Amino acid sequence: xxxxxxxxxxxxSGNLAAPLAERMRPRNLEEYVGQKHLLAPxxxxxxxxxxxxxxxxxxxxxxxxxxxxxxxxxxxxxHATFIEFSAVMSGIKEIKQVMVDAEKAAQFGSRTIxxxxxxxxxxxxxxDAFLPYxxxxxxxxxxATTENPSFEINGALLSRCRVYTLQALSEExxxxxxxxxxxNEERGLGRMQIGAEDDALITLASYSSGDARNALNALxxxxxxxxxxxxxxxxxxxxxxxxxxRVLLYDKKGEEHYNLISALHKSVRNSDADAAxxxxxxxxxAGEDPMYIARRVVRMAVxxxxxxxxxxxxxxxxxxxxxxxxGSPEGDLALAQAVxxxxxxxxxxxxxxxxxxxxxxxxxxxxxxxxxxxxxxPTGLMKTLGYGHGYKYAHDEAGKVADMECLPDRLRGxxxxxxxxxxxxxxxGQRMEEIRRxxxxxxxxxx
Numbered sequence: 001x002x003x004x005x006x007x008x009x010x011x012x013s014g015n016l017a018a019p020l021a022e023r024m025r026p027r028n029l030e031e032y033v034g035q036k037h038l039l040a041p042x043x044x045x046x047x048x049x050x051x052x053x054x055x056x057x058x059x060x061x062x063x064x065x066x067x068x069x070x071x072x073x074x075x076x077x078x079h080a081t082f083i084e085f086s087a088v089m090s091g092i093k094e095i096k097q098v099m100v101d102a103e104k105a106a107q108f109g110s111r112t113i114x115x116x117x118x119x120x121x122x123x124x125x126x127x128d129a130f131l132p133y134x135x136x137x138x139x140x141x142x143x144a145t146t147e148n149p150s151f152e153i154n155g156a157l158l159s160r161c162r163v164y165t166l167q168a169l170s171e172e173x174x175x176x177x178x179x180x181x182x183x184n185e186e187r188g189l190g191r192m193q194i195g196a197e198d199d200a201l202i203t204l205a206s207y208s209s210g211d212a213r214n215a216l217n218a219l220x221x222x223x224x225x226x227x228x229x230x231x232x233x234x235x236x237x238x239x240x241x242x243x244x245x246r247v248l249l250y251d252k253k254g255e256e257h258y259n260l261i262s263a264l265h266k267s268v269r270n271s272d273a274d275a276a277x278x279x280x281x282x283x284x285x286a287g288e289d290p291m292y293i294a295r296r297v298v299r300m301a302v303x304x305x306x307x308x309x310x311x312x313x314x315x316x317x318x319x320x321x322x323x324x325x326x327g328s329p330e331g332d333l334a335l336a337q338a339v340x341x342x343x344x345x346x347x348x349x350x351x352x353x354x355x356x357x358x359x360x361x362x363x364x365x366x367x368x369x370x371x372x373x374x375x376x377x378p379t380g381l382m383k384t385l386g387y388g389h390g391y392k393y394a395h396d397e398a399g400k401v402a403d404m405e406c407l408p409d410r411l412r413g414x415x416x417x418x419x420x421x422x423x424x425x426x427x428x429g430q431r432m433e434e435i436r437r438x439x440x441x442x443x444x445x446x447x
Contacts, residue, residue: 019216019217019220020181020188020189020216020217020219020220021212021213021216021217021220023187023188024177024180024181024184024187024188024216025069025072026066026069026073027073027076028073028076028077029046029049029073029077032066032069032070032073033066033169033173033176033177033212034065034066034166034167034169034170034173034212035065035066035070035166035167037167038164038166044162044164045057045070045164048162049073049074049077049078052078054111054140055140055161055162056134056139056140056141056142056143056160056161056162057141057142057143057161057162057163057164058119058142058143058144058145058149058153058158058161058162058163058164059071059142059143059144059145059164059166060145060146060147060148060149060163060164060165060166061146061165061166061167061168062146062166062168062209062210062211063146063211063213063214064169064208064210064211064212064213064214064215065166065167065168065169065210065211065212066166066212067117067144067166068084068115068117068144070166071084071113071115071142071144072115074113074142075113075115078111078113079111080111080112080113080140081110081111081112081113082113082115083112083113083114083115084115084117085114085115085116085117086116086117086118099129099130099133099138099139111140112138112139112140113139113140113141113142114130114139114140114141114142115142115143115144116141116142116143116144117144118144118145118146119143119144119145119152119153120145120146120147120149120152120153124154127153127154127157128154128156128157130157131154131156131157131160134157134160134161135160141161143161149163167210168209168210168211169210169211169212170210171202171205171206173212174204174205174208174210174212174215175201175202175205177212177215177216178196178201178204178205178215178216178219179201181216181219182194182195182196182219182223189219189220189223192223192227193232194223194226194227194231194232194233194234195232195233195234196219196222196233196234196239197233197234197235197236199235199236200222200234200235200236200238200239201219201234201239203236203239203240203243204218204219204222204239204242204243207243218239218242218243219234219242221242222234222238222239222241222242225238225241225242226238257288260279260282260283260286260288261283261293261296263275263279264276264279264280264283264293264296264339265296265300265304267279267343268300268304268339268342268343269300269304269347271343271344271347272343273339273340273343273344276339276340276342276343277336277339277340280293280335280336280339284328284332284335290323290327290328290331290332290335291320291323291324293335294316294319294320294323294324294335295320297316297319297320297335297338297339297342298313298316298317298320300316300342301313301315301316301342302351302352303349303352304342304347304348304349304352305342305345305346305347305348306347306348306349306350306351306352306425307348307350307351307419307424307425307428308345308346308347308348308420308422308423308424308425309345309346309423309424310424312341312342312345315337315338315341316338316342318334318338319334319335319337319338322334323335345423346422346423346424346425347420347422348419348420348422348423348425350417350418350419350420350425351417353418354416354417354418355416357416358416361411361416368408368409368410368411369408370408371405371406371407371408371409372385372386372387372388372389372390373388373389373390373391373404374391374406375387375388376388390404391404392404397442398438398442399438401435401438401439401442402442403439403442403443417432419432
């Protein structure tokens, strides 16, 4: 790869052999659609571009929202040499050669923008190779990633870059792009003289999950289908045929995986059955492992329902077993039933909280010895040492409760579990109060 290639001429993207999404790539900020939170007048990225601020940056966002396009617009606007790397195709050897060329170019006053698509795919050693050149200003790095930079980008490199979060395009923004592509005769489909029903464009926009590339590619397929059949209008049926199936943004190992399971869990916790079913459906349709969902649903039962509805644990374990036995799609309903039940069940995290506090106590304080009266005494020596002395057998006591402390002296009287007034746990709270009164009465002795 030679550094001394011309900056991409965005005005010459009229190669009709290229895909429609590539031909319709915006050439300047006025043509760019979306990301108003960054590019509207006075917004941070707009200001950085207009001031020709040379700081490196990371664009973080889902596919098809304009990360590469923005990098090319910045290079064009600042008259910089643009070099595009793909982290999938390039290695450390190519990186070092580009750095050498960039240093030579800098000596002649030439500026270089190095754009790295899918920068999260570079390992730490590869990312480290950029550090000195970014720090010295030899290159201006623009990285694009669909993954959370906090987890995927080397901390040292990340600290030297500004991170801009790009959002999925709205349906209205996608409709703007689709109509523009239909009408544009130079780079779009205008020469085909094909129209489109509003319902067809709305279908293409809504089915593309905020991805402009998918929307434009589907429009091009729709137009070619219409042309092949001698039709002059793209109908909704044609659009659906071109789409084949909804484009769902999902990565089983990426951030969206965790976003969706988080949405499902929090919807259950907030007792929203409809939202919980929606997020469950999104995960299932996107191809998530049903057994992963089943395990998480069991966790919800013990973390958020707890003893307020103890049968929730059995129900979720049964749903997991049904999913394993039936498989998908037959077993999907078992998970759906479990999710709805959990959403509508009374909620308590009292046991979850109590156990967490106990683990914290154990971690940060010394391990107390077991009180002698709670120890077994299988040998004479142990009995001589006091093992088991003072132990009271609860079944021999009135109310089946003995006046006996079961915690070490330092923790005497401590309470971690505080039952709520929700569901069955209300009864447990009443029982704990009854036990407390029994112990107090026995401690006072006969009145």
